[in-house]
Amino acid sequence: MWIGQNSLYNLPTESTQKVSRTEVLCNAVAAEILAPVKLFAEAWEKEFAENLEARIGAVVQGFPCSREVIARRAADLRLITKADYARLVTAWRNCAAEKKNSSGGNFLTAVKSRLDPNFVLALDRDTRTGRTMFTEACELTGLNRKSFDTLVRQLTEA
Numbered sequence: 001m002w003i004g005q006n007s008l009y010n011l012p013t014e015s016t017q018k019v020s021r022t023e024v025l026c027n028a029v030a031a032e033i034l035a036p037v038k039l040f041a042e043a044w045e046k047e048f049a050e051n052l053e054a055r056i057g058a059v060v061q062g063f064p065c066s067r068e069v070i071a072r073r074a075a076d077l078r079l080i081t082k083a084d085y086a087r088l089v090t091a092w093r094n095c096a097a098e099k100k101n102s103s104g105g106n107f108l109t110a111v112k113s114r115l116d117p118n119f120v121l122a123l124d125r126d127t128r129t130g131r132t133m134f135t136e137a138c139e140l141t142g143l144n145r146k147s148f149d150t151l152v153r154q155l156t157e158a
Contacts, residue, residue: 034065035073124152
């Protein structure tokens, strides 16, 4: 915006494509805004961690950016090697991809940890004898009818 151009983009870490001078300038300006050299160097020297990833994790707490930006800043300032930077970013991206592909947990397992099994089974007995309406049982447990029935079935089978 400042230089009157648009359509800038960041290339992947491993890219061998040439980056335009404009993009280099924009990246340098953004880096200085997010993590000024003086403050960054002070934070880097202050943090002594058992490994590089832990050090970056500690430094990132003082800046409004991601650990990838901190790692890139450290690489640009030659505090870490470009190979270390590439290795870290690849590992972080692989970890993020694995999390994205995970199931996100089991709903009924989470519900079982929240509700007392004796309460659920007593509530089920009351609904079957007519003392409590299913609507009320669902409101008390925060479940719909199908989930309530599935939960009861799992508790009685256990």
